[in-house]
Amino acid sequence: DAKTTQPNSMESNEEEPVHLPCNHSTISGTDYIHWYRQLPSQGPEYVIHGLTSNVNNRMASLAIAEDRKSSTLILHRATLRDAAVYYCILITYSSNTGKLIFGQGTTLQVKP
């Protein structure tokens, strides 16, 4: 399974944009890039996913490098409620794969 590499922690100020990087240099052509976040004392929740093109939804944006070896989750205006652990994972959509392996993630601290 292709692995991802993320910084252990990042800090941001409230109301400012946050760019969370993820490296996945061994990504295959059938791997989708997914982001999840885990708020304190809760299970992870889906944030966004993409394959090749940049994606936007109500929670965040996902910028994918042209060679797909890295991606960046963008929170446009961080709030205190965005303080969480953010996981970047790769998922292959085929019948015999898709184990959904999590790395250590990036702990985001948001300062008021």
Place this chain on the structure above:
Amino acid sequence: DADVTQTPRNRITKTGKRIMLECSQTKGHDRMYWYRQDPGLGLRLIYYSFDVKDINKGEISDGYSVSRQAQAKFSLSLESAIPNQTALYFCATRGDSSPGEAFFGQGTRLTVV
């Protein structure tokens, strides 16, 4: 009702006891997963199942077993609990088709004394 329900939410058990953690989902998904999370660490995959007849070991299956009783139910058992199995356990489910968003339960906090 929650999409994924785990029971119990908290459990304290003694070393050597058998314990079962239960998970049920209302999403109609075939894929289900069990993870454990230790303090300050990420999630590690214990077992996963792609349908009722397809069960696979994950990264850390030793000391655990699972049962997929139905599409909606996936149970995790600790046959003889030991203290280093003290952790937060999460169940998840995911659909086959894109986007294949995964849904997680609220977790079971297990303490083995």
